Amino acid sequence: MRYSPAAGIGWAISRCAGLGKKYGLEWWILVAGAIIILAIVSMALFAGSIAPFSPHDQDTGPQLAPPGGEHLMGTDNLQRDVWSRIVHGSRTILRVAVLAAIISSVLGITLGLISGFSGGFFDRVLSLVMDSVYSFPGLILAIAFAAMLGPGVINITLSVAVIYIPTYFRLVRGQTLSIKEELYVEAAKAIGASGSTILWQYIFPNVIATTVVVFSLNVADAIMIEAALTYLGLGLPPSIVDWGMDLSMGKKFLPSGQWWLITFPGAMISLLAVGFTMLGEGLAEILNPRLLER
């Protein structure tokens, strides 16, 4: 059969609806989240062609013009187009949040696996450190790290990543401890599998599934921490376009009533976080209904 895009879309929609019947509301939460993420990711990818102006162009029109006409979301005090800055700003926040979640998941999962599997003194010390960091307000720790590292995209990514390592560590360590006692691990040991084989081929595949959900919720959280750091003026140099920084600049014009400078960047931060939260919640309900209650 010849491929036609319309038939492809039709198939995808009917497939979606079918799964929707099977899983109910949770499936639609997942789809809604995925659509929001997809929209913002494509905004980031095609920023150059979507944005009508350059985000740094200081001569796009009148100063502090309200939304409407040529400027969909108005202009700021430096005559820059707010919509163009929103479009380009999506790149920064997505890059930082996703990269931070990847770094902390890789470190947290690896340490959790090794710690849970090997046990002993190493495990006890590491668990104590991780528990201490976990119980402390993450944002405040990230503030300290961001202040230490100074402004920069890599630095803010690391500051955000640090605070989520314990989340993965605790989850993976706990699961490793229980899987270690399973019969199939026992069997693998009996036929002479080495420690690293058991760890990576028997335990790791069983642990990874639950971390997918946590990853998605983690990105949502990282988005808000990134925005908070840049809002506080700690994360990025002023040459980079970012929603949090636009928000803190717009804050100065709140008393004089220029609402568009704070409304749009903040709404985008929330929307992106909502997207990842919905994706995570939907996945959680479908993959493992009891996960989020822990």
Add this chain to the structure above:
Amino acid sequence: MKNLARYIIARLLLTIPMVFILLSIVFVVLRIMPGDPVSSMLGGHAPESVIELKKEELGLNRPIALQYLDYLWQICRLDLGDSMVFKQRVTKAIAEKIPATIELTICGILITLFLGVFLGAYAADRRGMVQDYVIRLYGIVVYCIPVFWMGLMLQLIFGIWLDMLPIAGRTGPRVFASTFEKTGLYVLDSILVRDFSALGDVLIHLVLPAFTLGLVLSGIFVRLTRANMLDVLKADYITAAEARGIRHRKIVYKHALKNAFIPILTMMGLQIALLMAGAVLTETTFSWPGMGRLLLERIYLRDYPTIQGVIIMIALIVAMASLIVDIIYAIVDPRVRY
């Protein structure tokens, strides 16, 4: 009760390594940081010799390991030291700011509990209906709104457009500071001296910051309450109560909610960290003179002792709050044994 006392002591002892680890991380992180308190205190143009002299005086030129051991010894004597930038004891700086943070967080958590528990219970009662979906969506969306943006939008709507509520500070200019000398908790102080115009002023300044903090955190409690209520509503004693003909509303909001509240209480202990982080952002948005603002101001100034002091205090507050929640848990639910 003897077991409970033992549990409390064990928990208190456990906070020591936690504070120690956090303190060590922060100590090292601060010393690696570019910039130092002396340069930010004297400005960028001070001559090299003056900076060196001052650094020597503050002991910043000694090996980090020695500074660290000294600081630990100081902490063991329950002394947080002096600020390196201002002539001020760190304990005094924190004592001045801590009531503002406590007042804000207590009001915030009350709003959160009230909204979250009520909406969650209502959603569980109407499971699968439109109200349920709307409340669950509210839970997700409200949790994803950054605290500071929520604050800014409330400022815009209620402070600027409707011009109903003040958007910054703890009091208006006409209220005199002498009213607030007893505890530093302005609500309590103004009640103690029976200054009700001051009380009104204080309360009106509290509304927006407290709601900002309370609304954002209520999302978690909506979900928790709903999940726990769903479990409880399935229990046999609920069916029994229905069979005895007790009014449905009374069953849901009295019988069921009481039992669902216990797991909610344990989760509350875990949310204290989130509450403190939210407070830092709320304080900066509303110019609220609490610990969060103190921390940020001193981070820009590289005032090491004060930053360390604030971090220790926040860690202690989090630990104490979760301990108190655990104790309440043991008292409320006699089945719990430690």
